[in-house]
Amino acid sequence: MTKGTGVRLERLTKRFGRVVAVRELSLEVAPGELVAFLGPSGCGKTTTLLMIAGIYRPTAGHVYFGDRRVDPLHPRDRDVGMVFQSYALYPHLNLFENIAFPLRLKRVPADQVRRRVRETAELLGIGGILERRPAQVSGGQQQRAALARALVKEPQVLLLDEPLSNLDAQIRLSARAEIRRLQRELGVTAILVTHDQAEALAMADRVAVFSMGELQQYAPPDELYHRPKNTFVAGFVGSPPMNLIEGEFTGDGFRAGGLRLALPKAPTGRGWLGVRPEHLGLGPEGLPARVLVVEPLGREAIVIVELSGHRLQVLVPEDEKPAPDAEVRIAFPTGALHYFDAKGRRIGPE
Amino acid sequence: MRRYLTPLLFLSPASALILLFFFTPVVATLLLSFTDLSTTTFRHPSWVGLANYQDLLTDPFLKKILANTAKYVGLTLAFNVGMGLLLALLTSLVPENWGDPFRALWLLPRILPPVVYVFIWQGLLAEAPMGLVSDLLGVSKNWLVEAPWTAVILANGFVGASFGMLIFTSAIRAIPRELFYAAAVDGATTGQTIRRVVIPMLAWPILFVTAYQTLSLLTSFEYILLLTDGGPGFYGTEVWSLHAYHLALSNYFGNVEFGLGAAMAAVLVVIGVIVSLFYLKIFNFRALVTEPKIEV
Ligand SMILES: Nc1ncnc2c1ncn2[C@@H]1O[C@H](COP(=O)(O)OP(=O)(O)O)[C@@H](O)[C@H]1O
Ligand SMILES: [Mg+2]
Numbered sequence: 001m002t003k004g005t006g007v008r009l010e011r012l013t014k015r016f017g018r019v020v021a022v023r024e025l026s027l028e029v030a031p032g033e034l035v036a037f038l039g040p041s042g043c044g045k046t047t048t049l050l051m052i053a054g055i056y057r058p059t060a061g062h063v064y065f066g067d068r069r070v071d072p073l074h075p076r077d078r079d080v081g082m083v084f085q086s087y088a089l090y091p092h093l094n095l096f097e098n099i100a101f102p103l104r105l106k107r108v109p110a111d112q113v114r115r116r117v118r119e120t121a122e123l124l125g126i127g128g129i130l131e132r133r134p135a136q137v138s139g140g141q142q143q144r145a146a147l148a149r150a151l152v153k154e155p156q157v158l159l160l161d162e163p164l165s166n167l168d169a170q171i172r173l174s175a176r177a178e179i180r181r182l183q184r185e186l187g188v189t190a191i192l193v194t195h196d197q198a199e200a201l202a203m204a205d206r207v208a209v210f211s212m213g214e215l216q217q218y219a220p221p222d223e224l225y226h227r228p229k230n231t232f233v234a235g236f237v238g239s240p241p242m243n244l245i246e247g248e249f250t251g252d253g254f255r256a257g258g259l260r261l262a263l264p265k266a267p268t269g270r271g272w273l274g275v276r277p278e279h280l281g282l283g284p285e286g287l288p289a290r291v292l293v294v295e296p297l298g299r300e301a302i303v304i305v306e307l308s309g310h311r312l313q314v315l316v317p318e319d320e321k322p323a324p325d326a327e328v329r330i331a332f333p334t335g336a337l338h339y340f341d342a343k344g345r346r347i348g349p350e
Numbered sequence: 351m352r353r354y355l356t357p358l359l360f361l362s363p364a365s366a367l368i369l370l371f372f373f374t375p376v377v378a379t380l381l382l383s384f385t386d387l388s389t390t391t392f393r394h395p396s397w398v399g400l401a402n403y404q405d406l407l408t409d410p411f412l413k414k415i416l417a418n419t420a421k422y423v424g425l426t427l428a429f430n431v432g433m434g435l436l437l438a439l440l441t442s443l444v445p446e447n448w449g450d451p452f453r454a455l456w457l458l459p460r461i462l463p464p465v466v467y468v469f470i471w472q473g474l475l476a477e478a479p480m481g482l483v484s485d486l487l488g489v490s491k492n493w494l495v496e497a498p499w500t501a502v503i504l505a506n507g508f509v510g511a512s513f514g515m516l517i518f519t520s521a522i523r524a525i526p527r528e529l530f531y532a533a534a535v536d537g538a539t540t541g542q543t544i545r546r547v548v549i550p551m552l553a554w555p556i557l558f559v560t561a562y563q564t565l566s567l568l569t570s571f572e573y574i575l576l577l578t579d580g581g582p583g584f585y586g587t588e589v590w591s592l593h594a595y596h597l598a599l600s601n602y603f604g605n606v607e608f609g610l611g612a613a614m615a616a617v618l619v620v621i622g623v624i625v626s627l628f629y630l631k632i633f634n635f636r637a638l639v640t641e642p643k644i645e646v
Contacts, residue, residue, distance in 0.1 A: 053534075088526065088528035088529050090529065090532075101546075105536060105537040
């Protein structure tokens with residue numbers, strides 16, 4: 001059951017005075033899809049969301065819901081539900097009236113309001129606390145109430161601005177799964193803003209990575225992980241982040257200071273070699289390196305090593321972690337390397 | 351015992367001030383109101399019990415003055431709170447570089463010396479060719495005599511509205527921006543956002559401004575004194591506090607009746623307390639009170 005509409009952004013730009021918050025953004029969200037906008041703080045995610053909701057008017061460009069151009073429309077004529085980072089619940093109203101608010105504005109008959117608010121609240125597991133005011137419930141319950149308020153009017157498009165970032169780590173994980181489940185069940189098209197790459201990868205069908213107001217890459221999670229389009233995406237997606245070494249490709253290898261690697265079919269010219277910490281091997285084979293720091297993470301450990309003047313992070317199973325200062329050998333996986341040119345654009349391997 | 355000691359300690363500076371500057375005068379006023387102290391009896395006042403209060407009750411103008419007071423306080427209050435709210439809302443909805451100068455304009459009457467301010471009103475309301483109002487209406491009259499209440503209420507209101515405006519503006523600014531966004535996404539028009547979100551969130555400042563202004567209007571009479579001196583005619587705009595002033599400090603017969611004036615003031619205090627309790631009740635004061643942010 002898909003009742004959401006597709007969303008299309010066409011060369012969307014927003015300036016605040018001299019600051020360009022969003023620049024020439026074009027992307028499409030399919031009906032019923034969940035897309036994450038991912039990027040560091042201040043990169044224009046919220047601004048984009050507010051333009052889709054109709055709170056901000058774009059400086060240039062258009063927003064389409066299906067075939068309908070909505071950018072001249074007031075938010076109330078767009079049929080969107082939105083969850084704000086601060087939840088933005090009305091403090092003077094109890095949860096019931098908060099959730100009922102959009103329906104009351106539409107003059108839905110009282111008995112229907114009661115039924116729909118109850119249903120939505122039950123769906124989110126807050127049916128028992130509807131008499132309380134926002135200040136009298138926990139952060140997790142506020143977040144659910146905000147989600148219920150966004151969903152109760154059965155919107156075409158659901159916009160979520162960092163809905164999980166104010167929750168405890170424990171609740172955050174279950175809330176992730178819950179939002180995903182609800183979104184699938186209801187078939188609503190959803191856009192989730194987050195600065196947490198793990199959250200984006202775990203929840204979204206596709207992820208749009210932003211940096212400084214510009215779209216860097218728009219792809220499904222595994223493509224972001226396996227084929228990052230540039231060094232920004234490579235460094236932002238994945239935890240711990242990809243190791244990036246600046247040096248020179250020589251056609252049959254890569255050179256960076258004292259580091260020399262033989263790489264068949266390597267490009268030529270200056271650039272960056274990328275390798276994920278989880279793909280580097282620590283063992284009897286490889287280039288000699290010295291352990292600087294070991295950070296245990298529980299099941300795994302991050303080992304920071306120095307290799308010919310470069311610092312690299314290596315992810316190893318907990319029981320294989322070396323001692324600090326130990327001399328180790330690092331094996332580069334020929335199948336899991338990434339080549340970027342001097343401007344940071346991906347140039348291989350194919 | 352220790353449980354109460356710290357809160358008491360924290361409250362003691364304010365309590366001392368209230369005792370000294372509020373409670374003592376109230377007691378002194380009450381005591382005075384049971385005497386016949388006046389210019390003629392100044393050195394040897396005597397206790398007269400409730401005689402002053404009896405005088406008040408039998409005053410043939412009592413009804414008129416009470417009605418005038420209710421009219422003055424009620425209408426000016428409505429103007430002050432309503433206009434203050436309207437100004438705060440309007441100037442908050444436009445960009446700041448428009449709203450700020452406009453608000454500053456409304457502060458002008460407040461920073462003018464009352465005597466100068468009242469002179470301006472008297473000038474405006476005078477007969478042609480002096481009076482601007484006569485000029486504009488094309489009817490030359492002394493509007494201060496024609497419409498004394500309008501003049502009294504507007505002259506007070508133009509000063510009073512800026513108080514509410516300032517309080518409400520800062521309260522509106524304290525409402526998180528996202529709440530306005532949420533209301534828009536939920537489908538509210540600007541009007542609905544104001545009615546259903548902004549005004550309910552201003553309950554506490556509205557209570558404060560209403561209560562504060564009621565009390566100050568009950569006791570303030572300087573603009574009426576300067577503008578009409580309680581006229582025109584016999585007690586046309588004479589209100590309770592002005593009457594107390596006339597009796598106690600500016601008696602026509604040269605005999606200043608402190609005792610009677612004190613009795614009138616005491617009545618005013620009682621009215622003030624009753625009105626305050628009434629406000630606290632209708633605004634459901636308990637629901638507005640929050641827990642202390644730090645415990646002592
Ligand atoms: N209302 C505004 N006025 C001026 N600048 C703004 C406004 N909103 C956002 N910005 C600027 O636009 C940029 C993007 O902000 P935002 O979209 O909130 O980023 P994000 O949500 O990705 O953290 C930032 O540089 C921010 O300072
Ligand atoms: Mg943001």
